[in-house]
Amino acid sequence: MAKTIATINLKGGVGKTTITAGLAEFMSLEFGQRVLLIDLDAQINLTTMMISEDHWLELNKQGLTSATIFRDAVDGTSNFDLEASIQRGVSPVKRVTGVDLLPSSLDLIELQEEISALRVADRNSTKPVELLRDAVAPVMPYYDYVLIDCPPNLGPITLNGLAMADGYVIPTIPDVLSTYGIPQIQTHIAKFGKELGRELFELGLVITKYKSNSAVHRTTVRNLRRDPNVPHVLPEYLAESNQIAASAEFHPYSTLKVKYGNAGQFDQMRAITQNILTEAQAKL
Numbered sequence: 338m339a340k341t342i343a344t345i346n347l348k349g350g351v352g353k354t355t356i357t358a359g360l361a362e363f364m365s366l367e368f369g370q371r372v373l374l375i376d377l378d379a380q381i382n383l384t385t386m387m388i389s390e391d392h393w394l395e396l397n398k399q400g401l402t403s404a405t406i407f408r409d410a411v412d413g414t415s416n417f418d419l420e421a422s423i424q425r426g427v428s429p430v431k432r433v434t435g436v437d438l439l440p441s442s443l444d445l446i447e448l449q450e451e452i453s454a455l456r457v458a459d460r461n462s463t464k465p466v467e468l469l470r471d472a473v474a475p476v477m478p479y480y481d482y483v484l485i486d487c488p489p490n491l492g493p494i495t496l497n498g499l500a501m502a503d504g505y506v507i508p509t510i511p512d513v514l515s516t517y518g519i520p521q522i523q524t525h526i527a528k529f530g531k532e533l534g535r536e537l538f539e540l541g542l543v544i545t546k547y548k549s550n551s552a553v554h555r556t557t558v559r560n561l562r563r564d565p566n567v568p569h570v571l572p573e574y575l576a577e578s579n580q581i582a583a584s585a586e587f588h589p590y591s592t593l594k595v596k597y598g599n600a601g602q603f604d605q606m607r608a609i610t611q612n613i614l615t616e617a618q619a620k621l
């Protein structure tokens with residue numbers, strides 16, 4: 338049965354989606370894992386990193402996205418088609434063949450409010466946060482890892498991601514504004530785990546967009562490592578690099594080295610994946 342890992346941070350722009358996409362591609366090609374990506378962010382960044390925008394437009398028109406799960410719950414319909422929604426063998430990297438994707442939709446923005454209302458109406462039930470888990474359950478046996486890219490908040494869509502997760506990672510830029518609020522995420526998730534009656538394991542903090550020549554970055558990392566309130570900081574960092582920024586664009590790449598860059602980026606992303614697999618094998 339798949340181990341499920343959510344990627345979360347309350348800040349946008351800290352590399353959550355980049356890390357989630359990289360983990361999936363490296364888990365698949367470098368470590369031979371079968372991976373399902375679930376995009377829960379209305380910004381659809383993970384989706385459009387993995388499939389073309391035209392492909393997404395077509396799927397969205399047909400309601401073949403994660404939003405339909407929540408739309409069904411709100412409207413009392415059952416339109417979600419799991420098999421048709423999961424896109425097989427995604428990733429613009431030709432050699433990556435083991436990554437599937439449940440795409441997201443801009444419609445998640447308004448659904449966020451409507452699912453909140455369901456939660457209020459059904460206060461004593463965890464059902465409104467178990468919609469995603471129930472919808473995806475039939476395909477779980479086919480994967481080694483399910484990676485969920487959550488929106489930058491702790492709203493009901495994110496809670497649906499956490500409710501099916503075994504553990505979570507927090508990507509962060511090591512600066513003051515990006516790391517602000519990390520202890521709150523941790524506390525909130527621990528409390529939510531209690532509501533669910535199980536533990537949600539912290540796999541660690543992933544340092545992203547690291548600038549080794551920045552005094553602020555170096556000091557922040559040192560402080561995070563010492564802070565007893567912060568999840569374990571993973572030993573490998575992803576440095577800031579123009580090629581990683583460019584890799585967000587969907588166009589064909591022959592290999593992971595071509596996509597991510599071979600001036601340290603490939604090795605960093607591979608090492609981060611290895612760190613997370615080690616944590617997941619130990620804790621989940």
Ligand SMILES: Nc1ncnc2c1ncn2[C@@H]1O[C@H](COP(=O)(O)OP(=O)(O)O)[C@@H](O)[C@H]1O
Binds near residue numbers: 352382547576579583
């Ligand atoms: N290591 C990196 N070096 C340079 N740019 C990066 C790096 N990681 C992410 N980016 C870029 O920063 C922006 C935000 O990253 P993204 O992964 O979308 O963050 P989030 O999902 O947290 O909003 C994107 O344009 C992305 O391409």
Ligand SMILES: [Mg+2]
Binds near residue numbers: 350353355378380383
């Ligand atoms: Mg994102």
